[in-house]
Amino acid sequence: MKSLVIYFSRIDENYFGGAMRYITKGNTEVVAEEIRDITGADLFKVERKIDYAKDYRTCIEEAKIEQRNGELPELKNYLDDISNYDVIFIGGPIYWGTLPQPMFTLLSRLNFDGKVIMPFSTHEGSGLASIVRDIKKYAPNATIKSGLAIVGSNVYQSKDKVEKWIKENL
Numbered sequence: 001m002k003s004l005v006i007y008f009s010r011i012d013e014n015y016f017g018g019a020m021r022y023i024t025k026g027n028t029e030v031v032a033e034e035i036r037d038i039t040g041a042d043l044f045k046v047e048r049k050i051d052y053a054k055d056y057r058t059c060i061e062e063a064k065i066e067q068r069n070g071e072l073p074e075l076k077n078y079l080d081d082i083s084n085y086d087v088i089f090i091g092g093p094i095y096w097g098t099l100p101q102p103m104f105t106l107l108s109r110l111n112f113d114g115k116v117i118m119p120f121s122t123h124e125g126s127g128l129a130s131i132v133r134d135i136k137k138y139a140p141n142a143t144i145k146s147g148l149a150i151v152g153s154n155v156y157q158s159k160d161k162v163e164k165w166i167k168e169n170l
């Protein structure tokens with residue numbers, strides 16, 4: 001089975017259980033790389049053409065407005081064909097209760113018919129929030145497996161959880 005991980009992840013300033021910190025690798029990217037190490041999946045990182053602000057508060061506002069307006073922002077690179085893949089891991093940070101809008105820019109361009117989708121999130125309390133329901137809108141004819149939610153500040157201790165989730169669902 002050939003697998004692909006489609007994910008969004010942001011560097012720069014982020015919030016970790018009460019403190020702000022600048023990071024050079026995003027939380028979701030850590031989980032995406034663990035999935036790659038476990039399954040041999042290819043990685044596709046969704047990047048907004050114009051990055052969100054580096055400072056956390058401004059980013060929060062940008063993401064809120066973008067989501068409220070239902071914007072599908074342009075991306076740096078696109079992926080057009082996923083026909084070679086059987087399993088697609090779809091993940092990102094929870095932004096205001098769902099995936100960041102750039103993820104939906106990409107999902108809206110792809111055909112997931114017949115694919116197996118493994119949804120995952122990193123978050124600071126919302127779990128999977130509504131990502132499974134929202135992914136379903138773009139993948140009505142896919143099999144969506146039960147999702148995995150990892151607290152962002154715990155990503156470096158998450159490998160066992162990721163491994164177990166994959167073992168139980170694939």
Ligand SMILES: Cc1cc2nc3c(=O)[nH]c(=O)nc-3n(C[C@H](O)[C@H](O)[C@H](O)COP(=O)(O)O)c2cc1C
Binds near residue numbers: 008093094096152
């Ligand atoms: C714009 C924005 C909105 C967020 N909204 C939520 C939220 O609704 N619920 C939640 O639990 N965490 C929220 N977070 C926290 C992130 O989901 C969490 O820090 C995540 O691990 C970041 O992943 P990343 O480093 O891969 O970008 C938000 C963070 C940002 C920057």
